[in-house]
Amino acid sequence: MPDAFEIRDKAINVDDLMERIRTSIDNKKKSQIYIEEPWMMQDITRPHTGMGTQRTADMLAMLRIAGRLDLEGEKITSHRRLWGSLIVALKRITRFWVRRYTDAIFFKQNHFNLQIVDVLAQMNQQLNEVKQENEQLKAHIAASGAGGSKPDDH
Amino acid sequence: MFQYKVHQVLPNMEYGDAISNYALLLQQTLRRLGFQSNIYAQYIHPRLRRNTIPLASMSRCAADEKIIWLFHYSIVSDITRQMREMRGRVVLLYHNITPPDLSIGGENFFSSKLYAGLQDLKSFVDIPVMAVGSSAYNMKQLESVGFKRTEILPIILNYSLFDRAPDPAIMHRFNDGMVNFVTVSRIYPHKKIEDILRVFYYYQNLINPNSRLFIIGDSKGMEWYYDQLINFHHKLNLQNVIFTGRVRFRELIAYYRLARIYLCMSEHEGFGVPLLECMYLGIPIIAYNCSAVGETLDDAGVLVNEKKCGEIAELAHLILSDQDLRTRIINKQKDRALAFQPDSLISRLQKILALAAQ
Numbered sequence: 001m002p003d004a005f006e007i008r009d010k011a012i013n014v015d016d017l018m019e020r021i022r023t024s025i026d027n028k029k030k031s032q033i034y035i036e037e038p039w040m041m042q043d044i045t046r047p048h049t050g051m052g053t054q055r056t057a058d059m060l061a062m063l064r065i066a067g068r069l070d071l072e073g074e075k076i077t078s079h080r081r082l083w084g085s086l087i088v089a090l091k092r093i094t095r096f097w098v099r100r101y102t103d104a105i106f107f108k109q110n111h112f113n114l115q116i117v118d119v120l121a122q123m124n125q126q127l128n129e130v131k132q133e134n135e136q137l138k139a140h141i142a143a144s145g146a147g148g149s150k151p152d153d154h
Numbered sequence: 155m156f157q158y159k160v161h162q163v164l165p166n167m168e169y170g171d172a173i174s175n176y177a178l179l180l181q182q183t184l185r186r187l188g189f190q191s192n193i194y195a196q197y198i199h200p201r202l203r204r205n206t207i208p209l210a211s212m213s214r215c216a217a218d219e220k221i222i223w224l225f226h227y228s229i230v231s232d233i234t235r236q237m238r239e240m241r242g243r244v245v246l247l248y249h250n251i252t253p254p255d256l257s258i259g260g261e262n263f264f265s266s267k268l269y270a271g272l273q274d275l276k277s278f279v280d281i282p283v284m285a286v287g288s289s290a291y292n293m294k295q296l297e298s299v300g301f302k303r304t305e306i307l308p309i310i311l312n313y314s315l316f317d318r319a320p321d322p323a324i325m326h327r328f329n330d331g332m333v334n335f336v337t338v339s340r341i342y343p344h345k346k347i348e349d350i351l352r353v354f355y356y357y358q359n360l361i362n363p364n365s366r367l368f369i370i371g372d373s374k375g376m377e378w379y380y381d382q383l384i385n386f387h388h389k390l391n392l393q394n395v396i397f398t399g400r401v402r403f404r405e406l407i408a409y410y411r412l413a414r415i416y417l418c419m420s421e422h423e424g425f426g427v428p429l430l431e432c433m434y435l436g437i438p439i440i441a442y443n444c445s446a447v448g449e450t451l452d453d454a455g456v457l458v459n460e461k462k463c464g465e466i467a468e469l470a471h472l473i474l475s476d477q478d479l480r481t482r483i484i485n486k487q488k489d490r491a492l493a494f495q496p497d498s499l500i501s502r503l504q505k506i507l508a509l510a511a512q
Contacts (some may be wrong), residue, residue, distance in 0.1 A: 004460045005469060006443060007484050008453035012479065021468040034464065040355070040390070043383045044348045061378045079203050122352055 060090050060121050067113030157220055158243075158511055159190040163212065163233055167195040167202045170403050172309070172427040173226055173249055176203055179312050180224070182501065196231065204481070209233070214309050217241050222510050225282070230271040234278050245510050246282040247307070250292050250424020251275065254472055256344035275299055276402035283510050288425045291446035305506050308450075309425050313434045320353045320408035328412050332394065333365040333474060336413035336437070338428040339420060341380050341397075342372035346442070348386055349419035355390045356467035366394035368409050370401055390436075410435050415470050418442060419461065426450045433491035438473045438483045440466060454490035455483065 007014050028034035076091045078084035162181065167174045177193050184191040196204045206417060206467045213236075215221055221242030225233065228249035237244050254268040276299050285295035285301035293304045328334065335354055354367045373380035380397075387395050398409070416432040418441035429450050432439050439455035441447050448457055456473070458466055473480050492498065 004458065004462060006448075006459060006463055007483075008457075009482060012482055017469065017472060017479075020472060021465050024468050024471075033360060036464075037313040040352060044386050045343050045379065065377060077200055079198065079208055084187050 056124055060117060060124065063117045063120070064114070067110070067117050069110045069113070157272045158222050158507070159192075159218075159220065160184050160222045160224060160507060161191060161212075161215070162193045162224045162226065162247075163209070163237070164193070164195050164345075165229060165231040165233055166189070166197045167193065167199055167206045168197075169199040169201045170406075173228060174199075174202065175312065175315075177226060178202075179310055179496060180503075181205065183500065185308070187500070187504070189507075196233065209236070212236065213239075215240070215242070219243075222507060227275065228271075230267060230274045237278075238281055243510050244282040245506065246278070246285040246296075246301070248275075248285060248292050248296055249309075250288070250295065251425075252344055252422050256422050273297070284506065286506060289446040289449050291423050291449060303509075305502075305509070307502055307506060308494055308499060309427060310499050311427070311430050311434070311494050313491070313495065315403070316407060316410070316431065316435060318404060318407060320324050320411045321402070321404040322408075322410035324405055325411065325472045328366070328408075331364070332361055333414050334368060334409075334412045335365065335415050335417055335470070336368045336370065336409055337417050337419075338370045338409075338416075338431070340371050340376075341369075341383070342376050343379050343418060344422045345371075346419040346421055347383055349442075351383070351387055351390060351392065351395070352463040353417060353419070353466045353470070354395070355392055356463050357470060358392060358394075360464075361467060361471045363393070366396065367414050368396050368398060368413065370398045370406065370409055372400040373397075374400075389471070410437060413437050414474055415440065417466075417470070418447065419458075420444070420447070423447050423450070429455070430491060430494050433487035436484045436488060438480060439487065440470060440473070440494070451487075452490055452493075454487040 003014060004018065005014060007017075025034060076088050076095065078087040078091075080087060162177050164173065164177060167177065177431055179192050182195055193206045193207050194209050194212045196209045198208065200206070210390045217243045218241050223237065223242050223244045224247050225237055225242050225244055226249060227234075228251065251271040252268055254265040254272070279300040282301070284303045284305060285293075285296040285497070286305045286307045287296050288307065288309045290306055293306050296304050322351075335350075335357075337347070337350050339347075341347060350367070354365070369383075382471050384397070401409070410431065413432075414437070416428070416437045416439045418426070418429065418439065420426075420442060421444050423445050426441075429439060429441065429447070433451075433454060439451065441451065441455060441457060442461060443457040443459050451457065456469065475485060
């Protein structure tokens with residue numbers, strides 16, 4: 001089994017270091033100041049709401065980001081040395097006039113995108129609530145069926 | 155050999171990006187060796203336009219057989235298709251693709267891009283004359299994908315850039331005697347920033363409350379993970395944890411100069427450029443031993459085989475307080491950093507080019 005640490009410099013005594021570390025930790029444990037809560041070691045990339053729920057939440061988050069349209073667009077640049085400034089100026093003028101017509105459409109699209117994601121999020125929440133209710137009912141039925149009376153008894 | 159030109163191709167030339175800096179340094183080295191060498195890229199940061207040619211111009215050289223194309227591969231792009239049309243000799247420089255299963259559940263946009271990158275790489279096996287990994291770990295990955303002729307060419311760093319003056323505002327703000335921990339990476343799930351928060355929690359609460367943690371890196375595309383980290387850090391009730399986001403180069407230098415120790419708990423690294431930076435700047439490193447981390451550090455730094463946060467924090471305390479231990483680690487790291495200078499790798503580069511030209 002490999003050591004907890006590897007210091008490949010042979011001049012450094014790793015065993016001595018480990019001994020000092022363990023002594024320090026033991027002292028802290030004896031003083032009852034060393035705390036290890038289970039929640040601290042949980043995988044934060046997988047909150048405990050179930051894989052499927054987390055995946056949907058991730059996708060909704062991504063949709064929210066993707067749905068936001070960047071109206072400014074890419075920065076206008078040109079790699080040409082001599083004509084670059086002129087090209088940039090012409091591109092800026094073109095963008096200005098095109099945006100006078102397209103901005104209204106993009107605003108509407110942007111609004112629609114975000115509304116749709118909100119609706120999906122609400123539907124997702126309702127679905128999760130229904131699922132939870134379903135699980136509770138199943139558990140209740142299973143419990144009634146296990147300890148309750150049989151039809152022939154009546 | 156000099157009858158060949160050696161050009162580089164990559165999807166993005168980003169200012170401050172490790173692969174972009176490597177491409178620039180490689181270009182300087184190639185020109186010093188007497189080669190005509192250009193860099194072609196799809197996206198070019200405005201500050202790099204002087205050194206880079208738009209990818210569209212590459213088609214003019216498509217028929218030239220006397221070109222060795224160094225194709226930097228780290229992400230799926232349309233360049234793979236374009237490289238098939240080049241008559242010259244293609245050498246793949248592989249910078250590693252994170253395994254998709256290390257991102258969330260393998261079923262989201264980022265994971266799908268990673269998966270697409272691996273598939274794209276597999277489809278490209280028959281084109282390059284050689285595939286070069288930046289580490290033995292990367293080279294093995296290339297071989298597992300199906301590349302027959304492989305070599306290693308570690309990433310080189312222009313250390314003189316790190317001798318520049320740090321950002322004075324950050325130095326003024328944070329040079330206050332607190333013990334500063336630092337980590338530098340993209341805020342991606344496989345980087346396991348939460349493990350660094352756990353180690354820091356132990357250190358700050360049980361060893362030294364007068365401490366600060368800088369988490370330097372961009373979370374673009376991983377905003378959900380960033381939210382989880384913020385929530386977790388609030389739950390731990392940590393003080394003085396600073397998520398800097400993306401920083402300018404002089405700001406990065408300032409954070410490095412303020413740092414007393416570097417933590418890396420990442421569970422996948424194709425090479426680990428920040429490790430080189432820390433080794434050069436004299437910041438002791440504690441890093442989780444996985445993928446190429448052990449290879450990059452070699453006999454320098456401290457490798458952690460088990461993530462026992464209490465033990466790691468206690469070790470950090472020993473390194474910070476035991477001057478003799480600290481000095482030994484730093485000196486060993488500085489020696490190791492020398493192996494990644496351009497001059498150290500010229501012979502390997504020449505060998506790769508000679509093999510490619512055969």
